[in-house]
Amino acid sequence: MLHQPHGSWRRAQGLTAGLLLVFGLVGCKSLPRVVPDLDRRPPPVRLEGSQGPLSAERSRAILERLRAGGQGSDVLSRHLALEEAIVGSPLTAGNKVDLLEDGPATYKAMLAAIDTAKDHIHLETYILDDDEVGQKFADALIAKQQQGVQVHLIHDSVGTIGTPDEFFKRLTDAGIKVIEFNPINPALARKEWELNERDHRKLLIVDGRIAFLGGINISGVYSSGSLSMGSGSSGKTDGKKSDIDGIPWRDTHVQLQGPVVAEFQKLFLETWAAQKGEAMAARNYYPTPVRAGSDVVRAIGSSPKDSYSLIYATLLSAIASAESTVYLTNAYFAPDPQLLTALEDAARRGVDVKLILPGKTDSWLIFHAGRNYYTQLLKAGVKIYERQGVILHTKTGSVDGVWSTIGSTNLDWRSFLHNYELNAVVLGAEFNAQLQKLFDADLAASKQVTLAEWQRRGLNLRFKEFFARMWEYWL
Known part of the structure; x- marks a missing residue:
C-alpha cells in the first residue's frame, strides 16, 4: 500500500486492490550497500560561486571559515569529501538560506516571491489541493501568467487525486503549462506507465533566482501552523471529517537565493523533459548568478531512475562519519537495515543520536512500522522522542553542528526507492545553529520514549507493529 503525506492515500482507497495487484507484478527494488571509506585522506574540495569555480585558495578560505564554528578541524572536510564523491553536484558558495517554519510563514514568502516574478515561475509539488490555500496560489499564478510571466506546473497524480480536473483546467485555460506526473490512468501516460514512481518534491x-523547497505541500492543512490552534486549521485531508481535525501541522521549508538555484532549476527542467512536457518557450531560465550571501549549499535530487538514491547515500555517509551529534526530525520513519545499523553504530561509538518522530500521524501503518524498531534502537543508545500536539511532517537533519539537510525525503523505503525527492545540504555552523533552535523547540514539545516504558507496551501495539512491518516496503 502506498503511504502518502496528509492522508491523500485515503482519497484513493477504492483503488487499493488494483494497486496491490500492480505492485505484485512490478517486482521489488533494493537499496544499495553504501560503505564510506572513512580512512581515506579527503581530497581538496573545490567550491563554485557566482562566477563559476572558485580558486583553490578561495575555496580553502571559505572552508576554514566554516570549520571555525564547527566541532573540529577535520569533521567538515570528511563530510564534504564523502558527499562530493557520492553526489557529484557542485558545492556552491555565495548563497542566502532563510529557514521557514510551518505553512503560514512559508506561503507568505512564496506568494511574495511569485508577486515579484518578471520572466518565469516553476512549481513542482506533490499535493495541490482545491481549497482556500490552493485557490490563492492558483489566483497568484494566473495573475502572473496574464502579465506575460510563463508558469510551468508539475503535480503528482496520486498526490492530487482529490483535486478536481476543473482546478487544473482553469490554470491551463489561462496559459499555464501543466504536467500531471505519472498519471494514475494509463491511458493518459505520456511514456511508459509507472504507477509506483511518484513525484514527492x-x-x-521564481525567475531562476529564488527557490523554495522542503516538506510543505500546498494545502489548507497548513493554514494555522504549529504554534496555534486557530480557526484556519481544519486538518482535513480529503474534504471529509477525519480523526486529525483541528490538530496543526508542523513542517519546515527553506528559501534560497544565489548560485545554487541553478542546480534546482536543472532538476526541474530534467523532470519536465522526462515527463515529455511540451517544449518550453525561450526564457531566461539561467540568469547570471549573483552572490546573495555567505551560505555554502549543495542541491541533491533523487529519482527511481538513479542506480541508488543520492540523498540516501549522502545521509548514510554523514551518519557514518559523525563524531559528536546526529539529530534527525522526520515524519515517516520505516528504516531499512543499513540505516538502522548506521544509527546504532553511531550511538555505540558515543555520538549523541536523537530522533524526533511523530506522536500522532495521518498514516497508522507507517507510524507502527517505524515503532517496530524502537527496541533495538533504544538498546543501542539512540534517543527517541515523539512530538506531541501536532502532526509532524518535517524532514530535517544535522550532523556534528556543521552539516544540515532540509527537503522532502522521509526516512522510509518509499522515499529512498520509489519517489522523486529533493533536498538541500547546507554546510557550516551558522545555519546549523538556526536549525538547532527548531530542533530544540520540537524536543521541548516531545515525549521521550524510554526502553523500560517501551518494553511494557501492550499486545495490541505489538500486533500493529508486526502487521505494519509487512507493508513497509510499499508505505
Missing part, C-alpha cells in the same frame, strides 16, 4: 523557482 516540493519546489518553487
Whole structure:
C-alpha cells in the first residue's frame, strides 16, 4: 500500500486492490550497500560561486571559515569529501538560506516571491489541493501568467487525486503549462506507465533566482501552523471529517537565493523533459548568478531512475562519519537495515543520536512500522522522542553542528526507492545553529520514549507493529 503525506492515500482507497495487484507484478527494488571509506585522506574540495569555480585558495578560505564554528578541524572536510564523491553536484558558495517554519510563514514568502516574478515561475509539488490555500496560489499564478510571466506546473497524480480536473483546467485555460506526473490512468501516460514512481518534491523557482523547497505541500492543512490552534486549521485531508481535525501541522521549508538555484532549476527542467512536457518557450531560465550571501549549499535530487538514491547515500555517509551529534526530525520513519545499523553504530561509538518522530500521524501503518524498531534502537543508545500536539511532517537533519539537510525525503523505503525527492545540504555552523533552535523547540514539545516504558507496551501495539512491518516496503 502506498503511504502518502496528509492522508491523500485515503482519497484513493477504492483503488487499493488494483494497486496491490500492480505492485505484485512490478517486482521489488533494493537499496544499495553504501560503505564510506572513512580512512581515506579527503581530497581538496573545490567550491563554485557566482562566477563559476572558485580558486583553490578561495575555496580553502571559505572552508576554514566554516570549520571555525564547527566541532573540529577535520569533521567538515570528511563530510564534504564523502558527499562530493557520492553526489557529484557542485558545492556552491555565495548563497542566502532563510529557514521557514510551518505553512503560514512559508506561503507568505512564496506568494511574495511569485508577486515579484518578471520572466518565469516553476512549481513542482506533490499535493495541490482545491481549497482556500490552493485557490490563492492558483489566483497568484494566473495573475502572473496574464502579465506575460510563463508558469510551468508539475503535480503528482496520486498526490492530487482529490483535486478536481476543473482546478487544473482553469490554470491551463489561462496559459499555464501543466504536467500531471505519472498519471494514475494509463491511458493518459505520456511514456511508459509507472504507477509506483511518484513525484514527492516540493519546489518553487521564481525567475531562476529564488527557490523554495522542503516538506510543505500546498494545502489548507497548513493554514494555522504549529504554534496555534486557530480557526484556519481544519486538518482535513480529503474534504471529509477525519480523526486529525483541528490538530496543526508542523513542517519546515527553506528559501534560497544565489548560485545554487541553478542546480534546482536543472532538476526541474530534467523532470519536465522526462515527463515529455511540451517544449518550453525561450526564457531566461539561467540568469547570471549573483552572490546573495555567505551560505555554502549543495542541491541533491533523487529519482527511481538513479542506480541508488543520492540523498540516501549522502545521509548514510554523514551518519557514518559523525563524531559528536546526529539529530534527525522526520515524519515517516520505516528504516531499512543499513540505516538502522548506521544509527546504532553511531550511538555505540558515543555520538549523541536523537530522533524526533511523530506522536500522532495521518498514516497508522507507517507510524507502527517505524515503532517496530524502537527496541533495538533504544538498546543501542539512540534517543527517541515523539512530538506531541501536532502532526509532524518535517524532514530535517544535522550532523556534528556543521552539516544540515532540509527537503522532502522521509526516512522510509518509499522515499529512498520509489519517489522523486529533493533536498538541500547546507554546510557550516551558522545555519546549523538556526536549525538547532527548531530542533530544540520540537524536543521541548516531545515525549521521550524510554526502553523500560517501551518494553511494557501492550499486545495490541505489538500486533500493529508486526502487521505494519509487512507493508513497509510499499508505505
